[in-house]
Amino acid sequence: MPAAGIWELREAIAFRYSSIFGNRWEPSQVIVTNGGKQAIYLTLKAILDPGDEVIILTPAWVSYESQVLLNRGEPVFVPTNEKFLPDPDLIRSRITDRTKALIINSPNNPTGAVYPAELLKEIAEIVLDNRLYVISDEVYRTLIYDGEHVSISSFQEMDKRTILIDSFSKSHAMTGWRVGFLLAPSHIAQAISKIMSHTTGNVNTPSQWAALKALETDTRYMLEEFHRRRDFVTRELQDMGFTFHKPAGAFYFFFDVSKYCPDDTIFVEELLKKQKVAMVPGQAFKAPGMVRMSFAASMSDLEEGLRRLKNHINGEVS
Numbered sequence: 001m002p003a004a005g006i007w008e009l010r011e012a013i014a015f016r017y018s019s020i021f022g023n024r025w026e027p028s029q030v031i032v033t034n035g036g037k038q039a040i041y042l043t044l045k046a047i048l049d050p051g052d053e054v055i056i057l058t059p060a061w062v063s064y065e066s067q068v069l070l071n072r073g074e075p076v077f078v079p080t081n082e083k084f085l086p087d088p089d090l091i092r093s094r095i096t097d098r099t100k101a102l103i104i105n106s107p108n109n110p111t112g113a114v115y116p117a118e119l120l121k122e123i124a125e126i127v128l129d130n131r132l133y134v135i136s137d138e139v140y141r142t143l144i145y146d147g148e149h150v151s152i153s154s155f156q157e158m159d160k161r162t163i164l165i166d167s168f169s170k171s172h173a174m175t176g177w178r179v180g181f182l183l184a185p186s187h188i189a190q191a192i193s194k195i196m197s198h199t200t201g202n203v204n205t206p207s208q209w210a211a212l213k214a215l216e217t218d219t220r221y222m223l224e225e226f227h228r229r230r231d232f233v234t235r236e237l238q239d240m241g242f243t244f245h246k247p248a249g250a251f252y253f254f255f256d257v258s259k260y261c262p263d264d265t266i267f268v269e270e271l272l273k274k275q276k277v278a279m280v281p282g283q284a285f286k287a288p289g290m291v292r293m294s295f296a297a298s299m300s301d302l303e304e305g306l307r308r309l310k311n312h313i314n315g316e317v318s
């Protein structure tokens, strides 16, 4: 079995991406991986030399830092603004002669931010001017409620500088099947395929055939349902008095709990212990004082979870 995946799936993905984003991807540039996670890990393994710096925008998904460190790179954290959007000038100011790559994630986990096209264009210019790579984690690209998804790979010349990460985990709710993929410039795709063949080999083939079938599914009903949940949770959290940026994409709310507890980890531990409601502390994303709440749950679970959250902040027992 080819380590990089079954040809039928690689061909279908290349065709799909070429038609959505307007640039031409060959099936040989597509590598099927064990989820988006392995796609990012293998990309870093293929491009980094020890000590190379990788810019990570914060708040950031928890695995980026660890994956850079595991590949002997140096994470360089650059904070985003109050709307969780990056400042291109700040990114530029953090580039050194060791900077190899920048990781972007839109729609974003944990903030729900969706980067507008003009911002992505400015980031693309930085990438091209400095001959960097951009690892563009687009695993939530089908879950957008306000605005639209633009891939940085679609700007001129950017297909040579972008490693696009995607996965069936979020778009088709297939997390346990472990099928992700990346699209990369040919030389990087070839290097990644070699690393895969000497480590994990291919993703199990039944999952790959299932993913090929899943590509034929119209997932708009998922978007509609997530949208309904997003609007419901927005109303409930506002009623409780939380202030936050309504997520434009993905399926998380990220909000400040510091007025209830100075330590976000203690806040979520107590919420779990007393109310049996789980959230992730902001510290995990390099954003202390905040918490991340997922709305990838049924409406009835969300209703109950929010009722318990309300009791918790009001000091009542559920």
Ligand SMILES: Cc1ncc(COP(=O)(O)O)c(C=O)c1O
Pocket (backbone or CB within 6 Å): 034, 035, 036, 037, 038, 061, 105, 108, 109, 137, 139, 166, 167, 168, 169, 170, 175, 179, 180
């Ligand atoms: C931003 C982001 N990237 C990548 C992944 C990886 O997902 P998977 O390995 O299941 O495809 C996740 C999963 O939570 C994520 O939130």
